[in-house]
Amino acid sequence: ETGVTQSPTHLIKTRGQQVTLRCSSQSGHNTVSWYQQALGQGPQFIFQYYREEENGRGNFPPRFSGLQFPNYSSELNVNALELDDSALYLCASSIETWAPEAFFGQGTRLTVV
Amino acid sequence: AQTVTQSQPEMSVQEAETVTLSCTYDTSESDYYLFWYKQPPSRQMILVIRQEAYKQQNATENRFSVNFQKAAKSFSLKISDSQLGDAAMYFCAYRSSNTGTASKLTFGTGTRLQVTL
Numbered sequence: 001e002t003g004v005t006q007s008p009t010h011l012i013k014t015r016g017q018q019v020t021l022r023c024s025s026q027s028g029h030n031t032v033s034w035y036q037q038a039l040g041q042g043p044q045f046i047f048q049y050y051r052e053e054e055n056g057r058g059n060f061p062p063r064f065s066g067l068q069f070p071n072y073s074s075e076l077n078v079n080a081l082e083l084d085d086s087a088l089y090l091c092a093s094s095i096e097t098w099a100p101e102a103f104f105g106q107g108t109r110l111t112v113v
Numbered sequence: 114a115q116t117v118t119q120s121q122p123e124m125s126v127q128e129a130e131t132v133t134l135s136c137t138y139d140t141s142e143s144d145y146y147l148f149w150y151k152q153p154p155s156r157q158m159i160l161v162i163r164q165e166a167y168k169q170q171n172a173t174e175n176r177f178s179v180n181f182q183k184a185a186k187s188f189s190l191k192i193s194d195s196q197l198g199d200a201a202m203y204f205c206a207y208r209s210s211n212t213g214t215a216s217k218l219t220f221g222t223g224t225r226l227q228v229t230l
Binding site: 031033035040041042043044045047048055056057058088090092094097098099100101102104105106107109 | 146150157158159163165206212216217219221222
């Protein structure tokens, strides 16, 4: 039990819709990263937030956006959903950006139909 | 850009035996971290072991140990006395130590470990 929780655990959306995934980081962790894990693949870095500002982004289009709040929670928003967005979305929190260890939540399984 | 390669999609080991999972990586950096994560069916990534590149000594955590060969850019995981609970996907991951960039993890494609009786 790492203290990082994600909601919902499963979600089904229709192509073209918008979705918001939520993550509650461990208390005191000011850094959160989001990853997309397609079936049979390793997680791919989407972006990182540090003290409520985006601190780096992977190779994902602008329709993937995020927010981080002062209460250690964060959101991943995806607009104009495509079938290829179907994946497990993981968030990971760290006490600081330089901290070597990241603590993962259990993920949200998103299915786009 | 850094890359991580796991060339063994699946491995099988008998209970109580030893198994080694392979990982190679590519980077031009000299200071970085390497990790092995375990992902059971519950989907949560669990850190198994961490290695700092500046340390010559191989990391060890109970039944888990690594063979870190910096010049060869190789980072294998050895699991001794395998247990049924070790069955999972195992991911090798790289992270730069550069504090000026996002501390993102770069993962390999994973190795599925089966443990048999």
